[in-house]
Amino acid sequence: AALRRNVEACVAEGVPLVEGTTGWNEQRADIETIVREGNGAFVFGANFSIGVNLFYRIADFAAGLIARFPEYEAFIEEQHHSRKLDAPSGTALKLNDVVSKHVEVGDIAATRAGNIPGTHRVGFDGPADQILLEHTARSREGFAFGAIVAAEWIVGKTGFHEFTDVIEEVIGRR
Numbered sequence: 001a002a003l004r005r006n007v008e009a010c011v012a013e014g015v016p017l018v019e020g021t022t023g024w025n026e027q028r029a030d031i032e033t034i035v036r037e038g039n040g041a042f043v044f045g046a047n048f049s050i051g052v053n054l055f056y057r058i059a060d061f062a063a064g065l066i067a068r069f070p071e072y073e074a075f076i077e078e079q080h081h082s083r084k085l086d087a088p089s090g091t092a093l094k095l096n097d098v099v100s101k102h103v104e105v106g107d108i109a110a111t112r113a114g115n116i117p118g119t120h121r122v123g124f125d126g127p128a129d130q131i132l133l134e135h136t137a138r139s140r141e142g143f144a145f146g147a148i149v150a151a152e153w154i155v156g157k158t159g160f161h162e163f164t165d166v167i168e169e170v171i172g173r174r
Contacts, residue, residue: 007031011040016154018147019044022090032160041154045163046090048146052120053167055135056098059122062133063102066124072131074103077121079111087112091120 003024010017011034019042024031035042047053066072076099078092087110088096099105099122117137124131137143146163153166 003027004030004034007034007040007042008038011035011038014040016041016151016157017043018048018150018154020048020143020147022046022086035160039158041158041161043150043154043161043163043166045146045150046094047118047143048150048163049135049137049142050146050149050167051137051142052091052135053146053164055120055133056094056164057167059095059133060098060101062122062124062131063099066131067102069126072103072124072126074099074105075107075109075123075125076105077109077111077123079113079116079119081115081117082112084112089118089120091118095120095122 088108119136
């Protein structure tokens with residue numbers, strides 16, 4: 001309810017929004033309607049780290065290759081600090097969406113301990129070997145930097161955008 005009120009207020013005043021929290025997916029359709037009907041601007045993401053968003057692309061490419069070899073099974077593992085409430089994380093769920101377009105993914109293993117900022121692994125296990133892709137956050141600075149990139153990108157735009165749209169445009173310019 002609080003998110004909806006905030007979105008309504010920002011759209012009414014013409015203030016673009018960058019939303020980095022998780023747990024609001026059940027409200028997504030309503031929020032998108034508010035933004036689109038009010039000609040507002042909204043960027044959301046499961047993770048605003050530039051590295052994680054590049055990792056999504058790498059995992060997508062790798063899963064597409066692995067799909068040609070059914071002997072390999074895919075898995076996802078993630079680790080976060082013990083205060084993180086959602087398990088699996090929004091980032092792990094997004095990785096699952098990306099990889100499962102190509103191959104079936106088993107359970108997502110989630111670990112909560114200590115002060116881990118965030119580690120995500122996508123693995124492909126075969127009869128003779130294993131391929132493991134990993135992204136590790138060293139600090140929260142990367143998330144803040146990505147949110148700033150999103151905030152700068154949304155200025156002068158309207159619509160309901162995922163952070164991956166921002167990354168695609170930035171990659172296209174380089």
